[in-house]
Amino acid sequence: MAFSNKEASIVLGMVARGDKRHDIAAWYGENQARVAEVEQGQYGNLAAAPSVELPPRGAPGPKGRRLRGKVVKAIEALENKDAATALQILKDGLADFLKNET
Template sequence: MALSEAEIATVKGMLLRGDRQHDIAAYFGVNGGRIAEISTGQRGVGISASPADDLPPAGPYMAGRSALRARDTLIALRDLIEQAIGDIDLYEQTEEPR
């Protein structure tokens, strides 16, 4: 899997932050060799590192970015469910008895 320019910028930022190459590889779900190529300048020449504020949390990563995306999705779903329950409760409170 090839990394996009934005992902290479993130890799460079993570390397500058001091993240371990194998943790970065796990985050992106790529072979560690891809990260080594970026680290040694064989790949991504001319791409600047992402600023620290734009980087993911520091590793180690148990399941990579897919786990972080799944967590974000679950949080969004929880919020939607809570809102739907609130809407149902409000409807039931305002519904006229039959």
């Protein structure tokens, strides 16, 4: 898979932020060689994306598993006709997912 210019810009932003190369690659389902290609300029002279456009730090795996757990709880709340609780669980899960973890 090749990165789009936008994705390559985000990769550069994540590199500049100091993210681990394997975490960057994991966000895109790629290997670290693709990240190295971006760093080596194979996508041209792109500017790094600003920090507000970057995904949270860390591998998506643990974050995804925690978010999945929140979704399961939200579904249970919806099945019990408790939409307010389900909405709060989803909001909390998304906030946790978007935290910049080290």
